[in-house]
Amino acid sequence: MQQMSVTAGKDKPADSNRKIMIGLEVHGYLNMAESRAKLFCNCAINATAEPNTTICPVCTGQPGSKPMLPNREAIDKIVAIAAMLDCRINERLIFQRKHYSWPDMPTGYQRTMSGSYSVPVGQEGSFLGIGIEEVHLEEDPARWDPETGQVDYNRSGYPLVEIVTKPDFASSEEVRVWLRRLTATLSYIKAVNPDLGIKSDVNVSVAPDFGRVEIKNVNSFRSIVRAIEYETARQQREVKEGKKVSMETRAWRDGEGISVFMRQKETAVDYMFIPDPDLPAVKVTASEIKKIAEKLPEKPAAKIEKYVKQWKIDHVDAEVLSSEILLAGLFEKVAVVVNPILAARWLRRELLRVLNYNKKELEEVKLDERHMIQLLKLVESRRITDETAKGILEKLVEKQFDVGEYVRKNNLFAVAATDILEKYCEEAIAENPQAVADFKNGKEKALNFIIGSVMKKSRGKATPQQVTEILKRLIK
Ligand SMILES: [Zn+2]
Known part of the structure; x- marks a missing residue:
């Protein structure tokens, strides 16, 4: 064991991966x-x-x-994002002009809080172990179609958030998981417009002494992962062939799944940053920052930890439950009253199944926790079967009603009395001689058919375990 700990990290193949440094510049529409x-x-x-x-x-x-x-709502939103990412928030913010000549930018410059003399909104943050270099605000350019040469200015001036990470990622998989959690976290404060999506520039470097390559405008999580994998392999090939990877900017061609050379990497000098003389510094007072920070919800990462450690919820379930703030809120209210593991299972699996089936979001169905608690308490005490509960849940998603009363009125309590169940089982055995014979000949699956027949007779009010036990006893 001693030897292992000495050599670990030295000879592990993962060591070569550690040289891979990936950083992101994530853009989202506020x-x-x-x-x-x-x-x-x-x-x-x-x-x-x-x-x-x-x-x-x-x-x-x-x-x-x-x-x-500048639109104050955009400033408040961006401060909230920076706070969610544990950034130090600056109180005096400067817009700069970032000069470049391109058909999407009629002024010849973009107004941004990034660049040489900039004071970004947030700095030195951290999110799930990845350093946040800065969070800043900028305007979106127009949309230029290189095929037709036409420019659509509708998008010009949309406020964009840019989140710049440190090159702390070592693999595309890390990036994928992190981005998913980032999106969930930002959705808690409704900071980014989900319909407009995110896009990202990706920086990849496979060795500390090799140039950093930036891939521009990668437009989906899937493409980001593919671009990183492609670029890592490309650079490693160059290194193997004894070439030097140069500092450059490349474009991602999603259809072909390749990155292509665009230009040598531009530096800050190339953009000739100057503070925008048309715009005064934006002041965000300490008390405003405090007010925004106080309103922030608990982050998904904190929720996951609470669910797993305190409530013993499976990690994957915890992640799904925390991915949406409404679902997490409903779960937490239910889990303090009924067994959290049972609650997690029902919300994560059954509720999401029913919502998916109906193509509805939780916020559309207005399912309230009282009815969910009523339902799950009946399940927990085994007064109704899982089958019955599933049927009730499907109805609850359409319309709210008193679950206890519904169960009483429709006589849906589980059949507990063994004599009634035995009668159903005997009937089912008599009605299905072939299945009985098959089961006796070792075909285990044949029993399922007979179980199904009993469940039908009990109108779903028996539990399959109970039925199985009785059938096995009666058939042998
Ligand atoms: Zn306008």
């Missing part, structure tokens, strides 16, 4: 639920509007137009 307006003008945020219908002189960069003061 969810502007209240103002529904862009960052520097009052134009509407509407993802489905006809091209160039939600525009004005500001967001189309007309000469002489000046930006309005």
